[in-house]
Amino acid sequence: MNDLVTHSIPRSVWHGWGDPAERPALGDEAWTELAARIGVDRSDVAPPVPIDEVRLRPSRLGEAPLAALAGAVGPEHVHTDRRWRIEHAGGKSYPDLYRLRTGDASQAPDAVVVPGSAAQVGEVLRVCEEHGVAVVPFGGGTSVVGGVGAVSDGASGPGRQRAVVTLDLRRLTRVVKVDPKSRLATLEAGLRGPEIEQSLHPHGLTLGHYPQSHQEATVGGYVATRSAGQASTGYGRVDDLVVGARVVTPRGELVLGGRAPASAAGPRLLDVVVGSEGTLGVITEATVRVAPLPTVKRHGAWFFPSFAVAATALRTLVQSVGHGGMPDVCRLSDEDETRVNLTLAGAMGQRLLRYTDLRGTSTPALLVLVWEGTDRSEVRHRRTAAGRVLSRCGGRRLPAQVSRAWERTRFSGPYLRDELMDRRVLADTLETATTWDNLPRLHTAARAAISGALEVEGRRAVVMCHVSHVYAAGASLYYTFLTAAAEDPLAQWRSVKTAASDTIIRAGGTITHHHAVGTDHRAHLAAEIGPLGVGILRALKEQLDPAGILNPGKLIPDLPPGPPGEETAPTAQHARAGA
Structure with missing residues (x-):
């Protein structure tokens, strides 16, 4: 329902979302409204810096691991050039976008590796574990919670930063099997939203999963983040739809579920993988429930x-x-x-x-x-x-x-954020969910927290909310906020995120309904699942990824420090991951 036009962005300029040639823009009426509401000057333009001016440190990947990775996937599928590294220097969170727009590619990987099979994924993990290289699984790069930045945690030794490779799954695009009788489809992890539907429609089927990131997001990303689509009230969330998965870990491959419509064979290990955000293994294939294509x-x-x-x-x-x-x-x-x-x-x-x-x-x-x-x-x-x-x-x-x-216009939101950031507007979203009895309280409290953090030093803000997922026991709450960017927009953003997250936890909501945890919500996850829950996640990490190479700094909270002189669990993992 937005007043939109379309314009193109030159490929020499870094852009945030989708195909720059298809990017819509807000029309005159929209800018007039925003000027009245938050004082934005449409003529004050701050475009992204050219790709050639983005600051990028030299690759830390040594000759030995680079040669071994080339042997694992073929030299043509190991990329250390500027554009590949910059385009994998984060996802689509506000901090990710702001850093790259202003020329900061500090979270760029040292190389991008593109495997063509589950076996090659396993070989890449073996090489990286041997050489102490961290691995960030990467699907469509649509994370809005800092889930795919190449964060290095210094695990290669005191005062040192280990190299990081991004594992881009774009070549894993096979439709392994479509079973119309059982209404199941087995899909490789790199298939994007439109490709999923294109593969199912000839069979008269649909996944029915349409998040706002539909154009770019992948099967593997859906499963890894427990995604919910705009039609999830009818079709179900991904964690309702996935019935099986293949997951490659540093300790071997897990093949989970898919044998039967239900099972009592112990705890459902598939739930260890769904929502694991690439910290426990690399999802290479998923079997999902599909539905008849609506007519x-x-x-x-x-x-x-x-x-x-x-x-x-x-x-x-x-x-x-x-x-x-x-x-x-x-x-x-x-x-x-x-x-x-x-x-x-x-x-x-x-x-x-x-x-x-x-x-x-x-x-x-x-x-x-x-x-x-x-x-x-x-x-x-x-x-x-x-x-x-x-x-x-x-x-x-x-x-x-x-x-x-x-x-x-339901997929235009990510494009419009780029347009707003061009005009120095801080624009972002955050979401939660709660039970019906608590929903009015949480809605009011979270809105007040966001407004209070934004409306400082005479600034004005627009804070909006909608419900987009409905359950018998409750519903989601999805907030969008806009204000004129401060001199330090990242500090401004952090103040909002912290105030809102603290309030959501205190008011009885979940820290995330469908955006996942990443780095942005990691510090608050412990308050939701408790220290024992954190310990369980760390035990799983120790079992599946003992060297701690997979997506460091995401999802799993730190354990509190132990007694003086006693090594904590994260330190023990890091020691085993040495250079």
Whole structure:
């Protein structure tokens, strides 16, 4: 529902997201609104530095490991040149983007290795363990929590930094098997979102997984981060969809699940891998549940007098009709997000605001719904049932065009952040989830924490929130915030992230619903899972990756220091990873 145009970015300039030739831009009305809300000057442009001016240290990879890696995958698949290293110097978090835009590639790997098979992945891990080289698995590079930066932890010795290679899985793109009878598909980890759908559609099937990163994200990334898509209320999160995986670790290959629709053969070891973020092994293949390709789609939109009333309506709906009766897409915007989005939508948005105002709701909360299926009557039944519940709970129907307009631009957000950063706007997102009884409290507390951290020294901010994943027991909360960037935007960002994360933990939410942990949430994970939980994760790491080469500094919190003179577990791992 944004007022967008398209422009191109020269390839000589580093860009943040997708194909620069397809990058949309905010139109005049949007910039007028942002100038009024946060004081942004559209003419104050801070473009990214040219690729040739990005600061990049020399590779620390010695001749021996470089030659061994070339022997493992072929010399043409080991890259140490400037562009390859810079384009793997992080993901899409605000710090990652800001560093590269301003010419800082300090988190670039020393080389990028591109294996062509699970066997080659295993050989790369063997070589790296032997030479004390850290390995960062890399799919689409879409992490927004610092999950793929080449962080070196000094494990090669006191005062030294060990070399880091990025393991890019782009060559692992085979469709291993499609089983229409069982509705299962086995896919290699490097397949990206559009490629997944292209491979399944000829069989009349879909994965139904459409995160905002759909264009770039991969199967392996979905599984490694426990991803949730925009239609996950209907199709399920990835951790609902994955039934098996092949994972290469420094201690061998794990082949997990996929034998049967259910099993009582001990704890489900597949759950060790799902959400492991490349710290325990490299996912090379996943078997996932797929669904019939929808032939029927219906859209709907409703407005409510407040976000609280709308959230109660969603809870009533999911608990009345069950998960199988829910719309596939449920997106509920709070009052601030509704007003901003409708204002940015131009003439149509202004008409909708006048319409709701005339009906006694000057600060509406907008609910966008999409139903999909293969049976017209079944889709109609779900839509009708939802309408009855939502009307009974105080909702009023809007034209379905509102939902269609949202769907047309639902993948534009990452592009728009690049546009905002060009104009010195700090723009980012964070998310959580909680139970229905706690949702109002968490929504208010997290919003206040974000606003309080941003609105300092007379600055103004836009803080918006929406629900995009609905469960019988609760829902997600997804915040977007915008403000004029301070002199030190990274310090400004850290203050917001810390305030919001502290508040989320105190208020009983999860530190992440679907963005994963990475580096950004690592310090807060211990508060959610406790010291025993941290110990379990570290024990798994010790078993599968005893030299500690896999994705250092991500996911797994540090253990507290032991008594004086006693070596802690991380130090023991690092000693074994020596140069």
